[in-house]
Amino acid sequence: MSLPVASRPIADPPTGALPPLPTTANKQPRKSLSQPPSRLKTPSRTSILPVSQALSSAPDLPSSKGTERPSGIPSTTKTVRKTISIGSFPQPPTPTSGFRPGTSASLASTTSTRKRTSDGNASGILTLSNKTKKSPRASGGSFRGSQTPSLLNSAGDGMTVSARAGNRISDAQSSIHSLPQSRSSSANGSYSTTATTIEDGDDDNRGRTKDSDDMISESKRNSKGKESKGNVIVSVRVRPDAGTTNNSQSEGEWMVDGRRSLVAYRGKEGGDYHYDNVFNTYDDNAKVYDAAAKRLVRRVMEGYHGTVFAYGMTGTGKTFSMQGTMSSPGVIPLAITDIFSYIRETPHREFLLRVSYLEIYNEKIHDLLATPVGGGIGGPQQEEIKLREDSKRGVYATPLKEEIVQSPTQLLRVIHRGDTARRTGSTQYNARSSRSHAVVQIVVESRERVPGSGAMHENGKRVAMLPGGVRVSTLSLIDLAGSERAAEDKERRTEGAHINKSLLTLGTVIAKLSGNKDKNGNPMDKDGKHLPYRDSKLTRLLQPALSGGSLVSILCTIQIGAGLTAASSNNTGETLNTLKFAARAKNNIVSHAKKAAEEVGTGVNAGLLERYRSEIQSLRSQLEGQQRSAAEKEEKQMEKEAEQRHEEQMLEMQLARTALKERIEHLNRLILCSKSTGVNSGTVSALGMHSRLSAGTDIAGSRSVRSSASQSTLGVTPGLKRYPSAASLANPQSASTHLSFPVIHDEDEEAGGDYFGDGRATLQAQVRALQADLQDKTRYISTLEKRLLQARRSSHSRVSMAFNKTPGEDGEFIKKLDEKDAMIADLQKTVAALRSAVRKRDIAELSPEMSSNEFKQNRSQDGHQSNDSNTSSQLSSLGISQASSGPRSPLSASPMTLLSPQKAPEKKRKTVDEMSKMLDEMIQDKVESGQYTKRSTSFRISQRGPPPGLSRSTSSAGNVTGPAMGTLVASLRERDSMFEPGNPS
Numbered sequence: 001m002s003l004p005v006a007s008r009p010i011a012d013p014p015t016g017a018l019p020p021l022p023t024t025a026n027k028q029p030r031k032s033l034s035q036p037p038s039r040l041k042t043p044s045r046t047s048i049l050p051v052s053q054a055l056s057s058a059p060d061l062p063s064s065k066g067t068e069r070p071s072g073i074p075s076t077t078k079t080v081r082k083t084i085s086i087g088s089f090p091q092p093p094t095p096t097s098g099f100r101p102g103t104s105a106s107l108a109s110t111t112s113t114r115k116r117t118s119d120g121n122a123s124g125i126l127t128l129s130n131k132t133k134k135s136p137r138a139s140g141g142s143f144r145g146s147q148t149p150s151l152l153n154s155a156g157d158g159m160t161v162s163a164r165a166g167n168r169i170s171d172a173q174s175s176i177h178s179l180p181q182s183r184s185s186s187a188n189g190s191y192s193t194t195a196t197t198i199e200d201g202d203d204d205n206r207g208r209t210k211d212s213d214d215m216i217s218e219s220k221r222n223s224k225g226k227e228s229k230g231n232v233i234v235s236v237r238v239r240p241d242a243g244t245t246n247n248s249q250s251e252g253e254w255m256v257d258g259r260r261s262l263v264a265y266r267g268k269e270g271g272d273y274h275y276d277n278v279f280n281t282y283d284d285n286a287k288v289y290d291a292a293a294k295r296l297v298r299r300v301m302e303g304y305h306g307t308v309f310a311y312g313m314t315g316t317g318k319t320f321s322m323q324g325t326m327s328s329p330g331v332i333p334l335a336i337t338d339i340f341s342y343i344r345e346t347p348h349r350e351f352l353l354r355v356s357y358l359e360i361y362n363e364k365i366h367d368l369l370a371t372p373v374g375g376g377i378g379g380p381q382q383e384e385i386k387l388r389e390d391s392k393r394g395v396y397a398t399p400l401k402e403e404i405v406q407s408p409t410q411l412l413r414v415i416h417r418g419d420t421a422r423r424t425g426s427t428q429y430n431a432r433s434s435r436s437h438a439v440v441q442i443v444v445e446s447r448e449r450v451p452g453s454g455a456m457h458e459n460g461k462r463v464a465m466l467p468g469g470v471r472v473s474t475l476s477l478i479d480l481a482g483s484e485r486a487a488e489d490k491e492r493r494t495e496g497a498h499i500n501k502s503l504l505t506l507g508t509v510i511a512k513l514s515g516n517k518d519k520n521g522n523p524m525d526k527d528g529k530h531l532p533y534r535d536s537k538l539t540r541l542l543q544p545a546l547s548g549g550s551l552v553s554i555l556c557t558i559q560i561g562a563g564l565t566a567a568s569s570n571n572t573g574e575t576l577n578t579l580k581f582a583a584r585a586k587n588n589i590v591s592h593a594k595k596a597a598e599e600v601g602t603g604v605n606a607g608l609l610e611r612y613r614s615e616i617q618s619l620r621s622q623l624e625g626q627q628r629s630a631a632e633k634e635e636k637q638m639e640k641e642a643e644q645r646h647e648e649q650m651l652e653m654q655l656a657r658t659a660l661k662e663r664i665e666h667l668n669r670l671i672l673c674s675k676s677t678g679v680n681s682g683t684v685s686a687l688g689m690h691s692r693l694s695a696g697t698d699i700a701g702s703r704s705v706r707s708s709a710s711q712s713t714l715g716v717t718p719g720l721k722r723y724p725s726a727a728s729l730a731n732p733q734s735a736s737t738h739l740s741f742p743v744i745h746d747e748d749e750e751a752g753g754d755y756f757g758d759g760r761a762t763l764q765a766q767v768r769a770l771q772a773d774l775q776d777k778t779r780y781i782s783t784l785e786k787r788l789l790q791a792r793r794s795s796h797s798r799v800s801m802a803f804n805k806t807p808g809e810d811g812e813f814i815k816k817l818d819e820k821d822a823m824i825a826d827l828q829k830t831v832a833a834l835r836s837a838v839r840k841r842d843i844a845e846l847s848p849e850m851s852s853n854e855f856k857q858n859r860s861q862d863g864h865q866s867n868d869s870n871t872s873s874q875l876s877s878l879g880i881s882q883a884s885s886g887p888r889s890p891l892s893a894s895p896m897t898l899l900s901p902q903k904a905p906e907k908k909r910k911t912v913d914e915m916s917k918m919l920d921e922m923i924q925d926k927v928e929s930g931q932y933t934k935r936s937t938s939f940r941i942s943q944r945g946p947p948p949g950l951s952r953s954t955s956s957a958g959n960v961t962g963p964a965m966g967t968l969v970a971s972l973r974e975r976d977s978m979f980e981p982g983n984p985s
């Protein structure tokens with residue numbers, strides 16, 4: 001069977017929080033107190049007139065002129081006539097009837113109302129009968145005893161209430177003042193108008209008809225338990241019937257007296273029915289809430305369990321009363337507002353609210369919060385909800401979704417969600433009839449806040465809290481489905497059958513309630529039989545409330561208008577049934593509600609508050625522990641890192657030290673090798689030879705004295721003087737330079753510290769000598785460069801001259817051109833000579849056994865070729881640097897060569913190749929491009945890497961090109977000099 005999908009219109013959810021409620025008992029206009037929850041049923045009528053209007057034209061109020069008819073209710077016109085005054089009804093026999101605690105305003109209004117009443121204009125009495133003279137049958141049966149103190153009236157609060165029947169304010173008066181009432185939930189701020197009617201103390205007779213003898217006996221039985229009976233409020237609300245007219249037969253049979261909480265029926269089986277509250281057709285939801293539920297809600301907040309449920313025939317206004325409308329919020333939204341007001345007003349306690357929402361549809365329980373919106377009946381299947389019983393929790397549904405809420409808006413949203421999921425359907429009497437019993441349960445957990453431990457924020461300060469016990473109470477707000485006649489529609493019939501059965505069971509249980517219990521504490525009827533709570537889910541669920549564990553407020557809704565002409569007789573029967581049900585409930589339900597005990601610990605009954613609190617504490621300690629361990633870890637990590645860093649630094653330092661040591665050793669080796677080469681082998685040091693050879697050139701004049709000193713520092717023996725180069729011998733200037741050696745030597749010696757005891761040069765002296773030598777080479781190479789530039793420039797001018805020449809200059813130009821050509825040719829020859837020299841040296845290195853004669857021969861051939869011009873002679877003297885069999889220059893051998901003699905020939909060959917190539921490229925650049933590209937040359941050199949022998953001079957000079965070339969040329973010259981005829985090697 002497919003169930004109808006919820007068809008109630010979904011109103012917009014509230015967009016903002018409800019307005020703050022006053023925290024004191026100041027009266028505020030009701031408008032400002034209750035923000036209408038948006039999701040509630042849209043009012044289908046506006047028949048409830050303003051109270052002021054009601055006062056002035058009370059007799060016409062129920063007619064609700066100009067208002068819409070409720071849907072599903074036949075429209076008839078009916079004029080309500082006010083025909084009798086309050087005095088026409090019997091007054092309570094005792095003069096000590098309850099008097100509601102009231103404000104001066106209410107008292108003032110009492111006076112005025114009474115005055116109006118005496119004038120016959122009072123609206124408090126409304127009769128639909130035209131038999132106004134007839135005395136109500138129930139008049140003699142209305143007994144009013146002394147006030148019964150109860151939890152749901154002010155006496156229960158310990159307030160002194162003076163009771164005097166004559167001063168009892170009518171409900172009409174209440175309605176007059178209901179508008180400016182405050183929505184405050186403060187106990188002391190509760191106005192007389194909102195108090196229940198129980199304070200009159202006529203509990204025994206409330207809801208009892210004059211002729212119901214059994215109820216009288218029950219009344220006697222319950223007289224001993226007046227107090228507990230005061231914990232049950234039974235109210236009857238009469239639904240307005242906008243379309244009623246006075247042409248109905250039943251019109252004259254009903255009388256509703258709101259002031260005396262009386263409903264009288266003059267027809268068959270009629271009687272007077274007194275209740276705690278009787279709300280007239282013009283009483284609005286706020287008044288109903290104030291009188292029937294407000295105090296109970298407050299008690300729930302204090303720790304009592306409370307149950308409010310609406311009972312009545314279909315279409316009589318149960319949902320309207322419980323949910324209300326946008327403009328007239330019902331019991332549920334007003335209760336929610338009060339709950340949060342109470343929390344605001346109770347700073348010394350902390351609260352936790354959780355809400356669940358279920359429905360009993362066709363005897364099955366559905367979780368309305370777990371149902372996806374729009375899922376309806378055909379939606380995803382829910383887990384079956386079962387009812388369980390617990391000695392502490394009583395009967396409860398499980399598994400049920402509970403949502404923790406923190407604001408009225410949030411709570412209203414949750415309930416709205418449940419409303420949309422609830423089953424409704426159209427019936428004969430109600431276009432949107434609730435097809436299920438709906439139960440909203442709000443669980444309130446609270447605990448005292450005492451400075452001492454824990455933490456809360458108050459005025460921005462952290463205040464300690466004592467972890468006291470948690471009190472858990474529940475507020476059940478139940479909108480029952482309406483009893484109804486069998487419908488034609490099969491589905492409606494099935495639903496109706498379930499509804500009626502469960503309501504019947506409820507009636508039966510209530511009728512059998514006796515307050516008796518067996519030895520196990522199970523409720524029993526007066527005959528000692530068990531109550532049939534298990535006969536329906538509804539009674540099972542209501543068992544804790546009905547068996548006295550909860551404060552109870554029952555709102556029974558009726559419709560007495562003759563507007564429902566077609567079913568008026570049916571209505572009367574249903575209405576009477578409802579009235580009887582209400583009377584039984586009032587008489588039979590005995591509530592011994594007590595404040596829930598405060599539970600300490602984290603058990604099931606301790607509530608979430610305690611569990612959350614302890615969870616928070618354990619989480620906090622966990623967090624602290626984690627933070628501590630994290631800090632420790634971090635500290636350890638930092639220590640480890642610092643240690644690592646230290647180790648790395650040490651390692652780096654060690655490496656650096658090793659590298660430095662190696663470098664020093666390496667340098668020492670180089671220097672010592674140079675020195676030892678010069679000293680120990682008795683051969684001429686390369687550097688010394690450089691100086692000597694450079695002195696042999698035509699630029700030797702620029703040779704410095706320091707250069708000579710370098711020779712001395714390198715340990716050049718006096719024997720060197722015995723082997724001057726041919727050029728130096730031929731050149732007196734160079735010879736004189738050589739003669740200066742001893743002088744410098746002496747100077748160095750005199751300076752002290754330049755020589756070791758064994759006569760070897762110190763490191764400093766050697767470095768100085770090397771630097772000086774380097775400078776010499778730099779100078780030499782720059783001279784060469786200048787010459788090349790000059791040659792280039794003249795070549796340029798020759799070309800330009802060729803373009804600009806006049807016919808007469810031809811001969812001269814051609815001559816110059818020839819000269820330049822010759823120069824270029826010379827340079828090219830030089831290059832060729834250098835190449836062949838290098839090649840020869842290579843051969844010599846490869847064939848150590850080759851005789852010096854062969855070399856000499858080769859040398860003489862080369863020398864012959866290179867003597868063609870000045871330039872060539874210069875270059876030949878410096879370019880042939882062959883040291884095949886003689887001592888090798890350290891510059892032409894890398895340190896590695898020195899360390900590994902086996903690899904030396906190969907490396908040397910490579911070096912020479914590179915040198916020749918470099919030189920070739922250099923000259924080629926200068927000649928062909930016509931520009932001296934110092935940078936590009938240097939780049940080329942650096943790209944290819946300097947020959948090992950040149951590296952030191954290159955880096956130490958700071959100028960790559962000059963020293964590199966200088967060194968190169970010097971090296972070549974040095975080697976060349978070795979093949980001079982006078983050279984002993």
Ligand SMILES: Nc1ncnc2c1ncn2[C@@H]1O[C@H](COP(=O)(O)OP(=O)(O)OP(=O)(O)O)[C@@H](O)[C@H]1O
Pocket residue numbers: 041042043044045047048070071238239240281312313314315316317318319320321427430432433434435480481482483557
């Ligand atoms: N006191 C009232 N004032 C104005 N309109 C009312 C009042 N009571 C009921 N109505 C209107 O009567 C119609 C039926 O009311 P409601 O749905 O509350 O009845 P019900 O008892 O919940 O019915 P059911 O048992 O079928 O769900 C709605 O349109 C509602 O607005």
